[in-house]
Amino acid sequence: MPPAPDAVAALKGGWAGVTERASLDHPAVNVPAADLLGVLGALKGAHGFDMLADVAGVDWGEGAKPRFSVVYHLFSTSTHAYVRVASDCPLDSAPELPSATGLWPGANWHEREAFDMFGIRFAGHPDLRRIIMWDGYAHYPLRKDFPLAGVESALPDAEITAETGVGTIAAPMMGGPFVASTGQMNMGEAEPRAKDESWNERRPKPGA
């Protein structure tokens, strides 16, 4: 079984769109959405990365181009090496990638999670439903524009919400969780603070 760096070189030779991805640990490649299944299949077959360890959606922030990526980590049960495969979603408004469920049935739940948390759709997925949040939940919580406190929404059982007028509410953020400013050091801004200070007990939340 060839070691993982050879696999990256072979992929770059075989697919014109595949480029090496900056990485601090494992070999990593960027793959265009159209080549994704081919590359994953080649890694699984010819290069022996037979186990899908993880699938992670990433939101690079509002306004980032492209905004959404999906990062796959594959593991080889024979050479015990990892490889990272990242693919950007072509459309920011309707992010979509092909589903890897045909290669690994274990991708099913991982892709449902990425759909649930980021709204990334996977074409060809047999059962693309929400997995952690409830069916009918209207938001994608791990997107960067979703507030840490959460947003008001109906309960999973809409009938109960209609009858009682009770829904889920945003978490009170007074007193924490604390965050620190990143990047440029400014002692005034380095004080711990609640991330969203635009509202508190006395001042209502904007838009609520």
Place this chain on the structure above:
Amino acid sequence: MPTEHAFPDSAAKGTLGGSDAERLSISMGPSHPSTHGVLRIQLELDGEVVTKADPVIGYLHRGDEKIAENMTYNQFVPYTDRLDYLAPLANNMAYAIAVEKLAKLEVPPRCQAIRVITAEMARISSHLLGLGAFGIDVGAWTVFLYTFTEREKLYKLFEELTGARFTTSYSRIGGVSRDVPPGWLERVDAFCVQFLPNLEEVLNLLTRNKIFMDRTSGIGVISKEDAIAYGLTGPNLRGSGVPLDLRKDRPYSGYEQYDFDVAVGTQGDSYDRYLVRGEEMRQSVRIIRQAVAKFPPGKWCAEDARRIVAPRKDKVLTSMEELIQNFMIVTEGPQMPPGEVYFEAENPKGALGFFVVSKGGGVPWRLKIRAPSFCNLSILPKLCVGAMVADIVAILGSLDFVMGECDR
């Protein structure tokens, strides 16, 4: 023999006794005693036989990954306690190593040894609970009482070391929060010595127990191929005969120094998964005793990394340099370079992975947690079909999942 009952084949074809039988849909959980937390399985039954199983998860979702993006690296350590809350020390270590990889930071050998000892103690504690709960699920109550007696002794040791029995929050980025207290290593060794005969007594209650064997052998068989295809890890993978153990295959925290065997099953059934866990506890004792015997001197955190590790508390209020350093680390967080790392540790439940995306600074841009219980449960829709309802209980018990980790 449970394997020979006549129903599964006919159930797979969707018929029972030659005619289309009526299907019954029931919810197992989220507060069923055998679902160990808040797992719900939506079962479709044909008589006693499961024709469809749809696990419904998320009841314990707390948004850990969202929270991680909004706090510094050290502040997230207590949240890792609450992933697999039966082995918090192992989670603390896996998370710390992942972030240290990002910073390219080496921790001193003493810190590595402490982490190995605590992680293996956590493994014993987790497997003891898994075993006790599995026993209850299939009708062997006594086991639980024995295993919890042993766990209590471990909790005493955890409390001495970390100050907490359950939610330990012991690791820091670049080390551990404090050194081992005087005499603690001897007490760990003494625990190991008395634990081995007690473990044999517990395992003797089950290993050749006719009822237990009938309830578990041949039940919930996972083939090697399926185990790999579904991304199973830990004892559930090794129970199917795949000798994969990250402590051996990709050693971290100095595991390569210790001599231990990887327990592997042959049939991939519930009984094999039980046997693997039993043997893993014996091997954990071996590792702990080796680590205690050659416990290295030195520091317990990488004090030289001044932008990552907080200074010693006695220096903070007496020295200006350390005061500033402490202030910076508390407010800004440990300073990390931009980049991506992925690290998996061999936790009691399987491979716990952290994918850290950093844009620099003290807060991760994205922290993806690869929860072994999540992956292990994803095989349920396949595993449950054709089983009897009572077998579901034995299957769940043998998979030994924890929902805190699955739902995050």
